[in-house]
Each structure stands twice: as C-alpha cells, then as structure tokens.
Amino acid sequence: MTKRILLTGMNSFDSGKTQLATRVIKALSETSQTVEYFKPLSGHNYWYDFEHTKMCMKEGVLFSKDAKAVRATSNPKSPIELANPIHTLFVPMRIERPLQTLPNTLGLAGSSSILALKRFSRPVKEGIDSTILTAQKLFEEERVIIGLEEVGKLTRNASIYEVNSLEAVQEFEHQNFEQHVSESFAHLEGLADIVIIEGFNNSAWPWDGLDSVDAVLVVGPGHVFSYDPERFRKAVYLMNHGQLPIREVTFRRISDLLRPIKRLEVIPETDLTSFEMKELGLNFHTRKKD
Template sequence: MPNLMIVGFRDEVSGKTTISRAFLRYFLENGINATGFKPLSGNNIWRHYDQVCDTLEEGRLYSNDAKLLKKELDGKIDKPIKEELINPVHRLWNEPALIDPLTRIPNFLVDRITFLDDNHLKTILLNNKIASFESLDKEKFLKNLKDNADDIYDIEDIETFNTLVRYYYDKAIYSIYSKIRKDFDLVIIESYGDIALPWNSFFKELDLVIGVEPWNIYVYEPEKYLDAVEITTVSYLKEISTNQIKDLIKPMKKVRYRPARSSERIEKVKKIASDLFKDFDF
C-alpha cells in the first residue's frame, strides 16, 4: 500500500490540508481507494472556539482538518469513516499555548486519544488538572466529551503525563494506522505545523514526500528526506522542524502554484496533482 506524506514549511497556514484534500480528491476520482490520515493535531480554545464548541456538543473532539478530509471521503468510499479514525490524537490547547515553567506540563485542557482495542474503538482523555481556566466552567464545558470517554486520566505531574503520552499516543496511532492500511489502497499522511515527521512509525513506509508552502510544492525522495531527519535528530532533543532540514535535501521537483479563491482552490491544485503523479508514476 503506497504512503504519501504531506509536510509544511510554515508553522501555520502552509497549505497542507488544502494539498491533502486536492490529492485525495484526485486519487478517489481516478478509482483509487484512498484516505487521509492526520496522526496528531490540535486546536486552540481561543482561536478555534466555534470548531471546539461544535465538536464538544457532539461529545467529541477533533480538528477542522479531519473534518475537511472526511468530507472528501463522504459518498466516495464503501464504509463511512469517523473523524477519529482520520485523526486518532487531538489536543485542545489552552491560551496561551505555552509550557508551564514550574511543572513543565504544556498548557492544554485535554487530549483526546482514540485507539482500537480488540477491534473495538475506544477513547481516553488526558485531563490537565493544573490548567488554569478561570473564564469558563471547565467541567461543564467538557462534560459531553467526558461522558463519552471510556477512561479519563488526570494529569498533575510531568512524569505521569509523559508516561501516558508515550504509551497511548503510540497505541492510538499504530492501531488506527494498521486498520486503515488494510481498508485503503493509498494513505495520504498529513503532518502538523511545520513538524518534519508526525510519528516515527512511518519511517520505512513512505513512497513520496511532499513539502508545501505558499507559492511552492516540493517533491522529495523518501529515503533522502528521512536521512535528513535522522541526521538532524542527533543534534536536537525536540521535534524536528521542516525548516531545519530544508537546506539539507534537494527536491526531485518543484512546482509553483498560485493563490485561488476558496471555492476554486481544491480543483486548481487537483490539476497540479494530475501532472505531478504522472511524472512519478505514482
């Protein structure tokens, strides 16, 4: 099963989801059973309040990116797919989205983690007990989400937080990814922010890497891209940004694209996909 990964060269608004949707639409219209997959995502209580409230009213929590990717699949695949399968791990950030200097715990409200356990879909929450949330009643705000959760872990120290993140993030991403590998012929993996690799599990399973930024689309050979990530990882303890490796690798191809109105954007990028994938026999 081919894997195509989309990464961005901007922390925000690089165009990853637009490109992912356009490529997904292109493959689906050409008879390929494809899906989008965003292993990790997050949104912010202040900047994305409408989206947050809409999902919490459903007793769920997922990103607008997952919603848009699912929309591309609706009516085009045999079985409906939930946003949580497209996006197994999602964080709701508090504002400001910083790290507490005393506890070292990120200033988030809750992590929603969805995984498969004996073929049953389960959801757990990591509930940040130390996050200050004075302007709203946090328990009331998250009530529907908590009522639908299979388990809730309260986070009060960094050691517990790190242990749960390591275990459940990997369990969620691996179990969901394993399922969609069986159900789909092609997976478009979308990273988050400007992170070079959304999860280590995909190291050896990439067939093409696409980097995007305003005006430009870059195509990279997976082996060389991953080598650049690995070399850079030795020097950095934190997540690797795409801009830390951009100068280390030369793209196989660079495509220019112009801005377009939102109603036309996906179709215009889809035309680029037609030429692009013919060039690479993908």
C-alpha cells in the same frame, strides 16, 4: 500494497498542507482508487476556534478542524478518532490582571493556551478505545474558562486520566503515542489503496513507527516540492539527536541536506491536473490486492 503519501509543512504554521491534501484526494478519487486521510497529531484552541469547539461538543469527541474539513470532501470509511488519533484542546485561563500567567507547566504556552484536554485513541476489537488526559484540578478550581458541563460533552465515551502538570502529560505520551498512532494507521491502511499522511506543522517525520512512505511533498504557500522518500527519511533520522521523538525534527533542520526532485507552483482554488500529479510522483495505479 497501500501507498503512503507524506505531506510536510515548510513553515511552522499555515503552510497549506490541508489545502493540498484536499486537492490530492480529489485527483486520486477520480482514478477510482480509495483514499484515506491520516492526521496523527493536532490541536486547537477553545476560544479562537470556538465554532469548531461547539462542533466537537455536539459530536462528543475532540478532533482536528483540518481533519474534519478534508474528510468532508471525501468518502472516508474510517472513524475520525482513528483518522486523527491524538488531539489537544487548549483553553484560556481566567485572569485577574492583564498578562497574568499560570504557575503550572500546563500553561507554558501562555495564559491563552492552557493544555486542558488531550485525547488518545486506538482501535480495539470492540471498536475504539479513547483515553482523555484532563486537567481536572484546573476545571474544578475554575482556573480556565471552559465549564465542567462542556468538559463532560467533550469526554463522552472515553476513559479519563487526570493530569496536573506538563510532565505528567509527557510521561503518558512517551508511553502511549507510538502505539496509538501506529495501530490507528494500520487500521486505515486496511481500508484504502492510498493513505495521505498530514504531519504536524513543520515536523519532518510524524512518528517512529512509520518505516517508509512512497512520496514526500513539502508544502508552502503557493508551492509544493517533492523529495526522494528514502533520502528524506534518512536525513530526518540523521538530525535526530538525543532522546527526543522523531517528530521533533523540523523540515528547516534537514532542508540543506536535500534537493527537491520537482517544484510545482499551485494556484488557490484550482484542481491538480493529471500532469501535475505525475510530476509530483503521485501517478499511482495500485489496488490493495496488488
């Protein structure tokens, strides 16, 4: 059976999950086990990460900067669209005066982060099926600083689904998120002995269809904490009130319910030793045929 390692951030941003993922993959690869990296949900800003935006335009697909970095250090068999099935592009709006806001729910994150494009991908018999939600009206009215030619480069080989409000995005997401993520993950599991799952920011559990994992690592600057996987999952679902998706439960909300099994201090730019991997519960010795 394929083993699953979940990386969760203790902070809302810059916890260090991607750095740890790279180290774990390197350590596991030295054991001759095949490893895939899965980042179900991500996003970046057209302006603040313009070099990455240019790379996306060159390759004709929106994808995570972190996923690209991690995959560059490994030898993945999966296409990046399935390793990173959902990705959002935020774009600054054109403003006529300082602090101007967009009278549209697509701009709830502020004038510098208008939700402009959102890609959903899943595997199909013919390859990959991608649908991109596009704020087409904002593009045509030149309300955001990205041009139609650039949008065209980012939406090649994808179906277009026009949206004019955050509510429309949320409705599409409600109907399609679980299917796209679960089917993409199943594809990756068929390719590897171990899959490393990197959650979004400090979300404690990335999607409902993930019924179990074999290891949970909570990451913060300079530190990694391991938790009992089943107790961790139960704590997340215990705190999932109302109709919100499970990914809305943050680690902060469950931290007082759990005690870590192990604590490890990590030093920048150093590899994980075999002893440290064992301490974190990552001493897997399995193949897909097991």
